[in-house]
Amino acid sequence: xxxxxxxxxxxxxxxxxxxxxxxxxxxxxxxxxxPPAAQATATPIPAATxxxxxxxxxxxxxxxxxxARSESIANNxxxxxxxxxxxxxxxxxxxxxxGENNQAVALNSGSSLPIGAIGFQTAVPLGGFEMTTDRSxxxxxxxxxxxxxxxxxxxxxxxxxxxPKDQLYTVRLDVEFKNTGAKVTNxxxxxxxxGGAAAIHPxxxxxxxxxxxxxxxSFSKIDVNWFPASMVPLTGIQWSPAKPLYSESKEKTAWAAxxxxxxxxxxxxxxxxxxxxxxxxxxxxxxxxxHVFGIQGGLNMPGFSLQPNEVSTETFTIYTGPKELxxxxxxxxxxxxxxDFGIFxxxxxxxxxxxxxxxxxxxxxxxxxxxxxxxxxxxxxxxxQNKATNEMRKMSLLTPKMTELREKYKDDxxxxxxxxxxxxxxxxxxxxxxxxPMLIQIPIFFxxxxxxxxxxxxxxxxxxxxxDLSQPDTIAHVLGFPINILPIVMAGTMxxxxxxxxxxxxxxxxRIFYFMPIIFLVFCYNYASGLALYWTTQNIFSIVQxxxxxxxxLPVLEKKSVIAKREAAAVSKKKKKRP
Numbered sequence: 001x002x003x004x005x006x007x008x009x010x011x012x013x014x015x016x017x018x019x020x021x022x023x024x025x026x027x028x029x030x031x032x033x034x035p036p037a038a039q040a041t042a043t044p045i046p047a048a049t050x051x052x053x054x055x056x057x058x059x060x061x062x063x064x065x066x067x068a069r070s071e072s073i074a075n076n077x078x079x080x081x082x083x084x085x086x087x088x089x090x091x092x093x094x095x096x097x098x099g100e101n102n103q104a105v106a107l108n109s110g111s112s113l114p115i116g117a118i119g120f121q122t123a124v125p126l127g128g129f130e131m132t133t134d135r136s137x138x139x140x141x142x143x144x145x146x147x148x149x150x151x152x153x154x155x156x157x158x159x160x161x162x163x164p165k166d167q168l169y170t171v172r173l174d175v176e177f178k179n180t181g182a183k184v185t186n187x188x189x190x191x192x193x194x195g196g197a198a199a200i201h202p203x204x205x206x207x208x209x210x211x212x213x214x215x216x217x218s219f220s221k222i223d224v225n226w227f228p229a230s231m232v233p234l235t236g237i238q239w240s241p242a243k244p245l246y247s248e249s250k251e252k253t254a255w256a257a258x259x260x261x262x263x264x265x266x267x268x269x270x271x272x273x274x275x276x277x278x279x280x281x282x283x284x285x286x287x288x289x290x291h292v293f294g295i296q297g298g299l300n301m302p303g304f305s306l307q308p309n310e311v312s313t314e315t316f317t318i319y320t321g322p323k324e325l326x327x328x329x330x331x332x333x334x335x336x337x338x339x340d341f342g343i344f345x346x347x348x349x350x351x352x353x354x355x356x357x358x359x360x361x362x363x364x365x366x367x368x369x370x371x372x373x374x375x376x377x378x379x380x381x382x383x384x385q386n387k388a389t390n391e392m393r394k395m396s397l398l399t400p401k402m403t404e405l406r407e408k409y410k411d412d413x414x415x416x417x418x419x420x421x422x423x424x425x426x427x428x429x430x431x432x433x434x435x436x437p438m439l440i441q442i443p444i445f446f447x448x449x450x451x452x453x454x455x456x457x458x459x460x461x462x463x464x465x466x467x468d469l470s471q472p473d474t475i476a477h478v479l480g481f482p483i484n485i486l487p488i489v490m491a492g493t494m495x496x497x498x499x500x501x502x503x504x505x506x507x508x509x510x511r512i513f514y515f516m517p518i519i520f521l522v523f524c525y526n527y528a529s530g531l532a533l534y535w536t537t538q539n540i541f542s543i544v545q546x547x548x549x550x551x552x553x554l555p556v557l558e559k560k561s562v563i564a565k566r567e568a569a570a571v572s573k574k575k576k577k578r579p
Contacts, residue, residue, distance in 0.1 A: 069083075069131070071133045071140065075159055080140075085127045087116070088193060089171070091109045092169075098460060108197070108320070110294055111284070115193060115195035116316075118175065118193070119191055138160055140155070142155075142156075148181055149180045150181070154175050156171055157174075158171055170319050173317070175192070175316070184308070187305075189302055194266070199294075207224075210223045211259075215251070216272075219337045224294065226246060227242060245278060249276035253272070253277060259323065268331070270315065274299050323456055340454070341454075342450050351444075355369045370533055370534050381441070398423065402423070449531055452470075490520065490535050500547070
């Protein structure tokens, strides 16, 4: 490796360390200050204990209109906490999924906008609903009558404990408008709230906190970073102003959703009568007391005109749960798009299916399933890798000739390239053969990258020192910098593989390989440790394969013309021996 390559790699490594130090330490979100009064009186209530006896807070004005209270209905999987004033689901507590401080994950816990709230003005939910609960049927009903006689009734139906498995995490919402007045009642439109979503774990990536929606076969999304002002890097100059509201109007909008890295809330209108969506950003308080932003929004519905005693009803399906591919796919309307696997979606879905199948059939361990899946993929790619290694060994034999060409045509780069390609053709060597296995593995890597970044199956799945395969395997911090073992081991195995790989005469290709450990370290360092486990496993497999190939005799380097003459002579000799 020449001096320039070493300088580039050193600068890249320093840049990586500086990046994590700058954004992980200097720019770590500051803790939210707690008012002195709150410090003295506030006693947090565990999410799992919220019940009808736990009232929600309300301002004196709201209390003058209606007494604020909450009711909870639970089945085997989820506890739904309803609030009466704005008439919706305050939070959905997922009993099967554990979050911070060993508490059950509570969706929408930081948003002031209940799931299923409605309003006639963008982002302004109606209040003043009365609530009745029928626990025997799992139906919670909210009613309100406006000044012009429009009676609004919302019925939430919670799945029973013995409901089919594909109905878990799903609530039915029926919204009924009835004109009880003597005159025609008009409304230009209304929205149904999705509630909000925010990062649950301190290591959750902010770009997973998104607002997604689906209209007329098209999927759209924005993440929580869409709202702040955009700045020109390193200048402090504002590129675009802050945007407080995201709003789009599209006919045939089927559903709107808010998502975090592993969970989502989807409001679906089976009739696809939505007319658009809106979303805003809000600030919430996580367990580590950092400033964390969430995203909330709503699904817009068309307006209506009701004659006296006329009734209009619309039905919605609300999903509040994990982003499980198979479950969401069964719900229809392509709701599985909230996983957002991107351009490698087909590969990601296949890898997820294969990993889940191996986990269920053979191992009951997702770490073992990832290792086994990696070995299967590498075994299938063995012939390609083996051929590429042999080609690289042949190229290494051309090194003396390549050196002569460089010396001979050092003042004429164009002529040197022409002679180099001629040399490759004469000896039948493909200079890019060593890149082929890497090019094949790149889509697989990114398939794993997107799949493991949102695979709910990996949450709380452990492996050796790794407590959670969906999070980085941090064992300590040095000056605020996280020490993650698996990505470091992964980079080390890449360097080892690079050292024992036969060197070719292509200097540019060698430089690309020198940068690969740094590039992959950046990709994997603060990502799900399951990804580093996959890439480390495949590196070790490749190293074993290289040692096996290295022990074989060196290939014979001959010109194609010589090989052709020998083959022609062999064919001629066979013909002469025939009677």
